[in-house]
Amino acid sequence: MIHVVTDTTATVLPEMLAQHPNLHVVPMSLCVDGNYVDEDKITIEQVIEFSEREKTAIPTSQPSTGDFLRVFNEIPEEDGIICIHLTSGVSGTVNGARLAARQSGRKNIAVIDSHTTAIGMRQMIQDAFEMMEAQMPFDEIVSRLNDVALHMHTTFTVPTLDYLRRGGRLGKAAGLIGSILRIKPVIYINDENQVDALDKVRTEKKAIARMVKYLEEHSPCKRIGIVHIMNLERAQALQAKVQEMYPDIEVTCSTGTAVLAAYLGPGLVGIIFESA
Known part of the structure; x- marks a missing residue:
């Protein structure tokens, strides 16, 4: 089996998670009032209200190496993993996933820089599952997704x-x-x-x-x-x-x-x- 790992900026829909048990979402987090909160536990409106009130940037945090490793370790060794993440132009999430992949010692993890965010990432995730259903091999799926990212x-x-x-x-x-x-x-x-x-x-x-x-x-x-x-x-x-x-x-x-x-x-x- 091939698994897809992404982050919360992909706006993955609940029905997509229900349909694909091999889809894993690692949360980004935000620091509000001195406390880090997972992205899926806070609303856009709350973020804007705080930022407008304080007139300051809200610190955000990419998933830690440990966050990625915990997900990787839950996936059987023989299964491939494709990570699709927020563009490296605004976040270090891609590099964090690559570091975790190296530390895991696994050879079957591919990390893809989506070059985009939100609905663009979600489209790439859907592409991955469609290619899996067509029984494409791991390396071909990765190659095609990297090509999609460039477009x-x-x-x-x-x-x-x-x-x-x-x-x-x-x-x-x-x-x-x-x-x-x-x-x-x-x-x-x-x-x-x-x-x-x-x-x-x-x-x-x-x-x-x-x-x-x-x-x-x-x-x-x-x-x-x-x-x-x-x-x-x-x-x-x-x-x-x-x-x-x-x-x-x-x-x-x-x-x-x-x-x-x-x-x-x-x-x-x-x-x-x-x-x-």
Whole structure:
């Protein structure tokens, strides 16, 4: 049997866990009021309320080496393990999983940097199970998932860069800070797997248009998802627009997670897609 290990930023649905007993989710955690809380034990609204009140970044913690080893040790030695995690551009989770894999001494653990998050990770997990059902060998599944990761694209706009700035995750987008009060930043994960500035515009409408243009620039697409943080109405409007543009693709819409809210703040809306 092959097992999939992921983290809570993948927004794995309860029905997916129920359907796949060989799917394991290792929690990220957040420090609120001096206490670390597993991501699945706190809401996005609680994270935003605390961050707005304190005007400070909420520290987040990737799963520890011990967290990974505990999961690995529960899986029979003869079974393969595929880890699919949040982009290394914003988190050390991938490196933590690789360290744990080395410490485990097992040769059948593959760690994949998704180059994305949220719905993009969830799509890759679903891919893994579909390939298992097709009885593909372990190495081929890993190879195909790595290829999918290289074709994943993530772009989003946020009302403010304060959350990224506080958390030190602006990366190459740091140049936007000088004009932060007068722009709507459009951010993306670049080819080097880093947070970068795609554009800076004056209105949210123009920011949405720029994200749609980015999507068109990478067409044809295989899959498209809309992600948001406390911005459902705008996300659904974007979903309808993109669905009209790509009638042959089911465009999905889902929320981010508490850790992503701590990184990026409320009001985010973005597009995560796989190019052909």
